[in-house]
Amino acid sequence: MKFQAQYINNLISKGSRIDGRKIDEHRKLTIEKDVIEHAEGSAKVMLGETEVIAGVKMDVGEPFPDTPNEGVLIVNAELSPLASPEFELGPPREEAIELARIVDRGIRESNCIDREKLCIKKGEKVWMLFVDIQPLNHDGNLIDASGIATIVALLNTKMPEYDGEKVNYEKKKGKLPVKEKPVPVTLAQINDKLVVDPGIDEEDVMNSRITIVTKDDRNICAIQKGGKSGFLMERVEEAIDIAVKKGKEIRKML
Amino acid sequence: MDELRPVEMQVGILSNADGSAMVSLGKTKAIAAVYGPRELHPKHRQNNERAILQCNYVMAPFSTNERVRPGPSRRSVEISKVTREALEPALFLEDFPRTTIDVYIIVLQAHSGTRTAGINAASLALADAGVQMKDLVSAVAVGKINGNYVMDLAGKEEEVTQCDIPVAYMPRYKKLTLLQMDGDLPDKDVKNLIKLAVKGCETLYDKQRKALLGKWSKEGKV
Numbered sequence: 190m191k192f193q194a195q196y197i198n199n200l201i202s203k204g205s206r207i208d209g210r211k212i213d214e215h216r217k218l219t220i221e222k223d224v225i226e227h228a229e230g231s232a233k234v235m236l237g238e239t240e241v242i243a244g245v246k247m248d249v250g251e252p253f254p255d256t257p258n259e260g261v262l263i264v265n266a267e268l269s270p271l272a273s274p275e276f277e278l279g280p281p282r283e284e285a286i287e288l289a290r291i292v293d294r295g296i297r298e299s300n301c302i303d304r305e306k307l308c309i310k311k312g313e314k315v316w317m318l319f320v321d322i323q324p325l326n327h328d329g330n331l332i333d334a335s336g337i338a339t340i341v342a343l344l345n346t347k348m349p350e351y352d353g354e355k356v357n358y359e360k361k362k363g364k365l366p367v368k369e370k371p372v373p374v375t376l377a378q379i380n381d382k383l384v385v386d387p388g389i390d391e392e393d394v395m396n397s398r399i400t401i402v403t404k405d406d407r408n409i410c411a412i413q414k415g416g417k418s419g420f421l422m423e424r425v426e427e428a429i430d431i432a433v434k435k436g437k438e439i440r441k442m443l
Numbered sequence: 444m445d446e447l448r449p450v451e452m453q454v455g456i457l458s459n460a461d462g463s464a465m466v467s468l469g470k471t472k473a474i475a476a477v478y479g480p481r482e483l484h485p486k487h488r489q490n491n492e493r494a495i496l497q498c499n500y501v502m503a504p505f506s507t508n509e510r511v512r513p514g515p516s517r518r519s520v521e522i523s524k525v526t527r528e529a530l531e532p533a534l535f536l537e538d539f540p541r542t543t544i545d546v547y548i549i550v551l552q553a554h555s556g557t558r559t560a561g562i563n564a565a566s567l568a569l570a571d572a573g574v575q576m577k578d579l580v581s582a583v584a585v586g587k588i589n590g591n592y593v594m595d596l597a598g599k600e601e602e603v604t605q606c607d608i609p610v611a612y613m614p615r616y617k618k619l620t621l622l623q624m625d626g627d628l629p630d631k632d633v634k635n636l637i638k639l640a641v642k643g644c645e646t647l648y649d650k651q652r653k654a655l656l657g658k659w660s661k662e663g664k665v
Contacts, residue, residue: 283524286517298606298625397528399622409633412608412624415524417531419618425637429630 194394198380207390208237213431215386218442220337222345227358230346230365234338237388238328240272243338244321245346245365249356252308252315260307260315264293266322266335273327289322291373291413292336295402296320298410301369302343309351316348318365329389332400336373341443343367371410372439374432375400378420383428385435399425401432405440409433447583447595447643452563452654454571462572464654466564468583469597470554475564477572480542494539498527498546500561506553522558529562529611529621530569533576544574555601556584562611562621563647570655579651580620582611583643585636587628592636594643608633610640614648 197207204212216237225231230245252259266289268276281289296302307316320342322335346365350357377387377395387395397416403409409429414420420428448469457463460476467473483489500522502511530546546568548561559582566580586596586604596604606626612619619641624633659665 283520286520287524290517290521294625298627300627403630404627406629408627408629409624410627412622412633413525414619414622415528417528419532419613419616419620420622421617422619422638422641425619425622426634429634433630 193390197391197394201379201382201384206384208388212383213385213435215435215439216388218337218439220341220442222341228342229349230342230344232338232341232345234334234341236330236334236386238326239324239330239334240326241322241324241331241334241338243335243342244323245342246319246321247346247349247356248317248319249309249314249351250317252312256304257312258308259304260302261317262293262297262302262304262320263317264289264296264320264322264339266292266324268324268327272324275327287413287415288331288335291332291400291402291411292320292322292339294411295336295371295373296339296343299369299371299402299404301340301367301371303366303368306366327389329392330375330386332375333373333386336371336402337439337443340370340372344370344443369404370440370443371402371404372436372443373400373402373411374435374439376428376431378416378418378424381424383424383431385431399428401429403433403436407433444591445594445639447646448597450647450650452567452650454567454654454658460568460572462568462570462574464564464567464571466560466567468556468560468595470552471550471556471560472552473548473550473557473560473564475546475548475561475568477544477546477565477568477574479544479572480539480574481545483541483543489541491540493536494542494544496527496531496534496536496544496546498523498530498548498565500526500548500550500558502550502553502557506550522561525621525623526558526562526565529582530565530580532618532620533566533578533580533613534569535575535577538575544569554598555596556609558582559584559609559611563651567651567654571658578613578615579648580611580613581644581647581651582609582621583640583647584609585640585643586626587632587636592639594639606633606636608636608640610637610644612641612644614645
């Protein structure tokens with residue numbers, strides 16, 4: 190492990206990476222939409238060997254008291270041991286909770302979903318939007334793969350019909366109103382250098398990471414620092430600039 | 444706009460804990476206790492190369508208008524995690540293999556900025572416990588309201604701000620150890636706001652040092 194860490198550190202100080210990528214280069218991104226017929230929206234994203242499915246289910250329920258005329262958005266992530274030897278069965282741990290909350294904040298704060306259009310009767314009935322993130326293979330950077338899978342699934346979500354009493358999942362009445370495409374870009378800090386889209390080997394040796402979610406208009410809608418060391422202000426500014434640029438490239442592929 | 448709320452800090456307030464502190468930022472009040480380094484159980488969780496840091500952030504049920512349901516929530520789990528990651532860079536964990544350092548934070552009253560108040564208190568409590576530290580960690584949240592940059596968001600400001608950026612900072616190393624943001628703001632504003640937060644942290648850092656020196660001089664240690 191220590192040799193691996195040294196090796197990766199040495200490479201990065203010379204500006205190259207263990208899998209031959211450039212410092213600011215993502216792994217190959219493959220996006221497949223509508224992969225689950227029973228979900229209202231779904232997408233499978235592959236980032237190199239990292240593989241994540243996001244599924245959107247909709248139901249009718251009560252709004253939160255502080256937002257009586259808005260639909261409800263709930264994002265959840267399950268880190269099944271199927272996807273990595275690091276994961277264990279049981280209730281979500283902090284890693285899964287943090288993952289879901291970063292994706293949630295990107296979607297929520299970008300206001301990409303017109304939640305007022307999801308209101309059926311103010312204070313009583315609204316559409317509830319459940320996004321479930323299911324990684325199938327963890328080879329690093331679950332955050333970006335999950336965030337991209339989520340926005341693609343939402344962009345392709347078709348709303349079921351509701352007759353006032355029951356949701357008819359067999360009939361669809363149109364697309365979910367999605368206005369923006371928030372995209373997360375995660376950078377790992379290794380030896381005071383930043384690399385985009387860390388693979389699992391790089392995640393194992395990184396000192397810390399930073400995720401920046403950007404929108405079409407260069408605006409930032411979420412940031413999350415993670416890991417056991419800190420960032421200099423210069424590194425944060427550098428990370429923001431890279432995330433704005435890379436986010437734009439990824440958005441074109443959605 | 445660029446001013447902190449009235450700050451109050453007290454160090455060494457709980458006799459059972461190895462270290463403790465209370466920090467209030469305006470009406471927000473957080474208390475932190477540190478135990479350790481102490482033996483970690485169960486043993487299989489021990490790390491032979493370093494201590495582990497465990498942080499637990501909770502809001503007291505009576506801390507807000509609407510009662511907070513006791514027990515962990517998804518929010519408190521995430522805040523516990525980012526708090527740990529905000530404090531860890533300041534510690535020499537490799538000096539205490541096989542042990543744990545436990546940090547418990549309770550928010551007694553919440554009026555915005557509870558995670559940053561908790562980090563300020565925890566950092567003081569770690570120093571009070573005599574845990575060797577590279578630096579104190581100071582934290583504050585900033586935002587933008589009606590086109591103005593706002594330091595130390597308070598109460599209702601949190602609802603109207605265009606963004607909320609909590610930051611923790613180690614001034615001697617110039618390192619940001621906590622950085623979160625939610626909102627919707629151009630990249631330029633975000634950068635400026637983080638710089639504003641750093642200034643706030645530097646002010647808080649001086650107050651933290653004074654609080655510690657005050658306690659130590661009373662005890663004749665300085």
